[in-house]
């Protein structure tokens with residue numbers, strides 16, 4: 001289709017449909033320009049296929065394309081594309097916790113020569129309608145309660161379509177060479193240990209941990225019964241999905257280093273644990289070790305708070321050292337709690353919380369009001385693991 005014959009963004013001929021496998025491949029090739037980073041095209045396609053094969057979304061990943069509905073499948077011009085990922089989620093309302101399904105949205109893309117014609121606007125408008133019922137036929141709730149995305153184009157565009165910005169802050173610490181023994185600052189901290197994938201599973205994803213998390217959600221919901229609370233289920237599959245990505249990059253970029261086996265750190269006495277992933281950017285400057293999720297008990301006394309903050313600081317120190325080993329410049333984690341800030345202050349009193357305005361804006365579309373779940377919603381565990 002030549003540019004002059006393109007339909008306008010509000011044309012009734014435009015439809016949003018799931019892509020065929022060949023069209024999905026075409027989308028990957030098109031958006032590679034924006035997202036392949038340090039990979040070559042072939043490796044980028046292989047990365048996308050590798051992620052598609054992960055357990056996290058199973059058959060629940062859909063590549064959507066905006067096309068002229070009068071063109072036949074197989075010969076349609078892709079005017080815009082995006083993906084949705086069905087995920088497990090939790091809903092707490094009026095003191096009850098429910099397992100529900102949700103969708104994450106990502107890979108929103110329009111090729112440069114078709115931009116500025118309203119295709120992204122139309123695509124997201126259509127998607128918002130599709131996701132109200134998409135893949136929910138077999139769920140107890142057959143209509144969407146909420147969906148999420150992480151905007152890299154600021155806070156305005158997606159908000160117009162219902163995905164409102166939620167807390168999107170982070171704190172970053174530099175990577176650090178050396179060892180705990182040489183480090184005077186770390187000397188006063190308890191000793192944390194590295195976590196393997198199996199350790200993360202055991203300490204952060206056990207039935208007991210999930211029961212406790214669910215109970216804390218229920219108790220919070222009882223305290224504010226008319227404010228719905230939602231969370232993306234922080235299950236092991238999420239971590240594995242992020243690790244599949246980091247391992248893919250590590251193999252391509254550091255073929256002689258072996259896979260990154262240290263997947264987090266923990267301090268057993270205070271029961272503070274975190275899982276992380278390494279994100280390789282276009283340049284090493286952008287390489288960042290992201291903490292995907294924290295687990296810790298809410299302290300019941302100032303003395304316990306002190307102990308927990310120290311354990312967190314020790315865990316963060318391990319993250320800084322691990323980042324250094326993998327040529328990462330920073331350790332970053334999202335939406336720090338006051339306790340985490342206390343921990344950071346033990347390591348770097350000058351570290352500041354950054355409130356993002358443009359990239360990775362956690363955005364949530366709340367459909368619960370139509371289902372009698374009120375107008376207000378809190379996003380619980382709004383951490384990096386939920387990113388897609």
Ligand SMILES: CC(C)(COP(=O)(O)OP(=O)(O)OC[C@H]1O[C@@H](n2cnc3c(N)ncnc32)[C@H](O)[C@@H]1OP(=O)(O)O)[C@@H](O)C(=O)NCCC(=O)NCCS
Pocket residue numbers: 009034107108109110111114115116117118119120121122150151152153154157
């Ligand atoms: C973002 C993108 C999909 C927009 O496509 P498009 O077809 O040009 O968008 P539209 O013509 O429908 O314009 C949609 C709106 O988004 C705004 N917009 C477009 N690109 C933007 C950007 N980089 N930052 C902020 N707003 C942007 C437009 O100004 C327009 O606003 P309006 O509705 O108030 O007029 C396209 O620029 C793209 O593919 N960029 C590279 C990949 C990317 O960044 N994707 C988004 C990931 S969250």
